[in-house]
Structure formats: structure tokens, C-alpha cells
Amino acid sequence: MALNDHTAFVMRDRNWHPDPAAAGYKTTVLRAPQQALMSIQTPSVSERSGPDFGAMALGGNDNDLLLNYRQDAAADGLPIGERIQVFGRVIDQFGAAVSNTLVEIWQANAGGRYRHDMDSYLAPLDPNFGGVGRSVTDAEGWYRFRTVRPGPYPWPNDPNSWRPAHIHVSVMGPSIATRLITQLYFEGDPLIPRCPIVNTIRDPAAVETLTARLDMPRSRSFDCLVYRFDIVTRGALQTWFENA
Amino acid sequence: MSPLNLKQPRDPASVYLPETPSQTAGPYVHIGLALDVAGLPEREHEIDNVLAEPEAEGQRIELAGVVLDGAEQPVADILVEAWQADANGNYVTEFAFNNVFNSFGRAAPAADDAGHWRFRTVKPGRLPYAGGIDMAPHVNLMLFARGINIHLHTRVYFDDEAEANADCPFLNRVPPHRRNTLIARRAGDNPAGDPRYDIVIRLQGPEETVFFDF
Numbered sequence: 224m225a226l227n228d229h230t231a232f233v234m235r236d237r238n239w240h241p242d243p244a245a246a247g248y249k250t251t252v253l254r255a256p257q258q259a260l261m262s263i264q265t266p267s268v269s270e271r272s273g274p275d276f277g278a279m280a281l282g283g284n285d286n287d288l289l290l291n292y293r294q295d296a297a298a299d300g301l302p303i304g305e306r307i308q309v310f311g312r313v314i315d316q317f318g319a320a321v322s323n324t325l326v327e328i329w330q331a332n333a334g335g336r337y338r339h340d341m342d343s344y345l346a347p348l349d350p351n352f353g354g355v356g357r358s359v360t361d362a363e364g365w366y367r368f369r370t371v372r373p374g375p376y377p378w379p380n381d382p383n384s385w386r387p388a389h390i391h392v393s394v395m396g397p398s399i400a401t402r403l404i405t406q407l408y409f410e411g412d413p414l415i416p417r418c419p420i421v422n423t424i425r426d427p428a429a430v431e432t433l434t435a436r437l438d439m440p441r442s443r444s445f446d447c448l449v450y451r452f453d454i455v456t457r458g459a460l461q462t463w464f465e466n467a
Numbered sequence: 468m469s470p471l472n473l474k475q476p477r478d479p480a481s482v483y484l485p486e487t488p489s490q491t492a493g494p495y496v497h498i499g500l501a502l503d504v505a506g507l508p509e510r511e512h513e514i515d516n517v518l519a520e521p522e523a524e525g526q527r528i529e530l531a532g533v534v535l536d537g538a539e540q541p542v543a544d545i546l547v548e549a550w551q552a553d554a555n556g557n558y559v560t561e562f563a564f565n566n567v568f569n570s571f572g573r574a575a576p577a578a579d580d581a582g583h584w585r586f587r588t589v590k591p592g593r594l595p596y597a598g599g600i601d602m603a604p605h606v607n608l609m610l611f612a613r614g615i616n617i618h619l620h621t622r623v624y625f626d627d628e629a630e631a632n633a634d635c636p637f638l639n640r641v642p643p644h645r646r647n648t649l650i651a652r653r654a655g656d657n658p659a660g661d662p663r664y665d666i667v668i669r670l671q672g673p674e675e676t677v678f679f680d681f
Contacts, residue, residue, distance in 0.1 A: 233483070235486065236486065237617075237680070239485055239488055240486075240488050240616070240617045241488060241491075241617060242616065243616050243617060251614045252537070253540075253614070253671065254536050254537070254612065254613075254614035254670050255616070255671075256619065256670055258675050258677075260680035261677050262679075263680065263681035265596075266681045267594065267597070268595065269558075269607050269637075272560055273560070273571075274560060275562060279562055279563060279564065280563075282511055315484075316483045316484045317484075327499050329495065329498040329500075331495075337498060337505075338498060338505065338507060339494075339495045339497065339498050339506065340505060341544075353507060355498050355499050357499075391495075391496070394487075399550050399607060402609055402618065404489060404490070404491075404618060405488060405489055406491075406493075420490060420616075423616045424488055428485075429485070429488045432488065433488060454487050455484045455487045456486065456487070458483060
């Protein structure tokens with residue numbers, strides 16, 4: 224097989240990403256590697272390629288968290304909480320659309336409780352809310368979810384640590400080199416600057432890029448508010464074609 | 468004077484967008500990416516740890532592993548993603564649930580697995596590398612968990628591919644004393660009769676696994 228993929232990517236700026244060993248987030252202390260990462264100057268097909276999810280069969284409500292865990296549709300049950308839409312574009316660092324890429328989200332319910340066997344927070348589960356969604360971006364890189372705004376919740380780090388309201392967001396991009404998992408925060412949340420996990424990011428400008436903005440013009444009258452969250456993956460570079 | 472008045476940006480990098488920064492996948496990553504481990508009902512199709520169906524070409528294997536933290540304790544909430552070539556050394560880039568082989572999969576330990584995870588797959592073929600010497604068979608892994616602020620990239624090679632490993636131009640760039648951290652050991656057969664390979668990934672310590680930046 225010849226090298227069939229000549230795409231390389233803008234190098235990852237690891238000073239912009241969170242510090243892997245940020246002692247304020249205590250779990251990193253035993254989990255952050257201590258050796259330097261080994262740099263690969265000549266990435267191979269293994270690093271440049273990745274799965275394309277454009278042909279993946281998704282369920283009709285996979286991106287609608289208001290409906291995809293409804294226990295009794297006939298009883299008109301809907302999740303409790305503030306109805307919102309979260310939408311945005313996945314683009315690369317040069318502004319090119321990242322189409323057909325898988326965007327997956329998960330979140331707590333409006334009370335700050337996750338539907339997970341390991342979450343025992345005293346806020347109740349919502350019988351009509353699962354908290355998981357997935358979507359594949361369209362040709363222009365757009366994605367969209369409908370959900371409820373998650374609640375903040377306490378977690379065992381400092382004696383009184385609270386996570387700001389957030390949605391976990393996973394995006395694949397065109398290669399395993401562009402793979403990314405992050406968290407979406409909501410503008411105006413006073414817990415953002417107090418959060419040890421947010422504060423693993425050194426540059427406040429980087430935190431700003433994780434803060435979804437209220438999109439009032441697109442908000443639906445008597446239905447839901449809309450938040451905009453664009454995701455930027457590493458820029459694709461065309462490299463010289465080598466006769467291998 | 469030129470009719471054009473082009474101004475070059477002072478800093479070319481300033482006209483490009485910064486990549487969205489990473490944040491930890493957290494302890495509840497399973498709700499989104501491994502629903503059964505969270506105790507959620509699965510949707511009609513899920514990306515799981517079975518890369519190869521029985522009819523897939525090649526030697527069926529089980530790749531089993533555990534990730535240890537700096538206190539040598541298993542990371543029970545790890546989520547592992549695999550990206551590997553098929554038995555002929557080709558990546559199947561078009562993921563589909565009805566493929567007999569997908570190059571991509573996900574594994575996460577269940578609550579009673581003590582941090583152990585496994586992929587059911589085939590032994591990947593050799594892969595080309597710049598310079599014309601093939602890379603030895605390997606599986607690329609990505610690790611996500613609470614306390615890991617940006618996911619980790621590593622590779623797994625196979626101990627019964629000694630000759631290919633010795634020639635592998637990629638593996639040969641890893642300092643010799645750390646290569647062993649990337650090599651899975653043949654460990655008998657799994658209950659289905661497939662050869663099993665074990666890998667221990669250490670996040671810290673004298674035998675810390677090699678993690679890559681690319």
C-alpha cells in the first residue's frame with residue numbers, strides 16, 4: 224500500500240490546552256504522565272487517518288435529548304428544566320467546514336444529577352431525561368442538539384467545589400490527530416472562574432472559547448433559548464506528495 | 468504606487484483560529500460514549516469494543532489491558548479508543564455498523580472489571596512508513612478519563628512480532644529502554660479460543676508508557 228493520505232495538521236499548542244498536571248484539580252496528580260510526550264515529526268498513515276462517520280446510521284432522536292429518553296410518549300412526559308438548543312459549526316483552524324464528523328454530548332439533568340450508576344448526588348433523576356446525544360455534522364459543518372440546561376453540582380475536590388453548568392462535547396474531526404473532548408460552559412455562569420477543572424486552562428481567552436453564547440435572534444418564542452457553540456479542530460495541511 | 472495595497476499580517480498565526488481547548492472527559496464519560504457501563508439502555512447501534520465480526524479476514528485476537536495510575540492502581544473509569552489497520556494493513560476509514568471490520572472501537576471497564584478492558588479484533592497488518600520500510604503491526608490507542616485533561620495517544624505492538632518490531636522505523640525512534648512499554652504480551656487464549664494479548668499502560672512511574680504528540 225502506498226501512503227494514501229497526505230494530510231498533516233497544524234501542531235497542537237499544548238500551552239493553549241489545559242495543563243495535564245494541574246494540582247488544583249487533584250485527580251491529575253496521579254494520572255498526568257511525568258515523562259515528556261514523544262514528538263512524532265513524521266506522522267504516518269496511523270496518525271493522519273481516522274474514522275469517517277458520514278455513513279453511520281443514527282436514530283431520529285439521537286440529537287434530541289428532550290425526546291430521546293421519554294418514558295411514556297403518550298403521557299406527554301418531557302424533561303424538567305430550561306429548554307434550550309445548542310448549535311454551532313465544526314470548522315478547522317483555517318475556517319474550513321468539518322463535515323460528516325461525529326459530535327457526541329452528555330450532561331447532567333436540570334438538577335445537576337447524571338444518569339450514571341456511579342452518581343449518587345442527592346438531586347433526583349429525571350424519569351424523562353437520559354442526558355446523551357449524538358449528531359453528524361452536515362456538509363457545512365453544522366450540528367444541533369435540543370436539550371435542557373444542565374444544573375451545577377458539587378464534586379469531591381476542594382471541601383466545597385461546584386462544577387459550573389456544562390455539557391461534555393466529543394468531536395472526532397478528520398483524523399485521530401484532531402480527536403478532541405471538551406466541555407461547553409454557559410456565558411454569565413459565576414462558577415466558571417471558580418472551577419478547578421476550568422482553571423487547568425492557563426489562558427482566560429481559551430476559556431472564553433469554551434463559553435457558549437446566548438443567540439437571542441435564533442431563540443424560539445415561547446419554546447426555547449438557543450446557545451451557539453462553535454468547535455475548532457486542528458487545521459488540515461496538504462503536504463508535499465512524496466514518491467514512496 | 469501600486470494599485471494594490473496588500474497588508475501582510477504582522478503575525479501570520481494571528482489570522483488562524485485557535486483549536487478548541489480540551490477538557491477532561493470526567494467520571495461520567497460512559498453516559499456519552501459507553502452507555503452500558505453507565506447503566507443506560509443502549510441505542511439501536513453503539514460504537515463498542517468489537518472491531519472484527521467473525522467473518523472478518525485475518526487472525527482473530529483479543530487485546531486486553533489495564534491502565535495504572537501513579538499509585539499502581541487501576542484506572543477504573545478509563546475510556547479507551549482504538550484505531551487500527553485491518554489484517555492487510557489498510558485502515559477502514561468509512562465507519563459503518565454493518566462492516567465486518569471497523570478500524571475504530573471503544574472499550575471501557577464495567578464496574579466489576581477492576582479496570583480491565585478488552586478489544587475483540589484481528590491482528591493488524593504491517594503499514595507503510597516514509598522511507599519504504601514497513602511499520603510493525605500496531606494498534607493506536609487514545610485514553611480518556613477523569614484527571615486526564617487532554618487525552619493521551621499511545622500504540623500497542625505485539626511480542627510475537629519480534630522481527631517486524633526490530634525493523635519498525637517508528638518503534639526504532641522510541642528510546643530502547645522504553646520500547647517495552649508499548650509491547651503487549653501473548654497470554655494464552657480467551658474463552659472463545661482466540662489468542663489474547665495483554666498490555667499494561669502506566670501513566671507514571673519508572674515504567675511509564677510512552678505517549679505521543681503528533
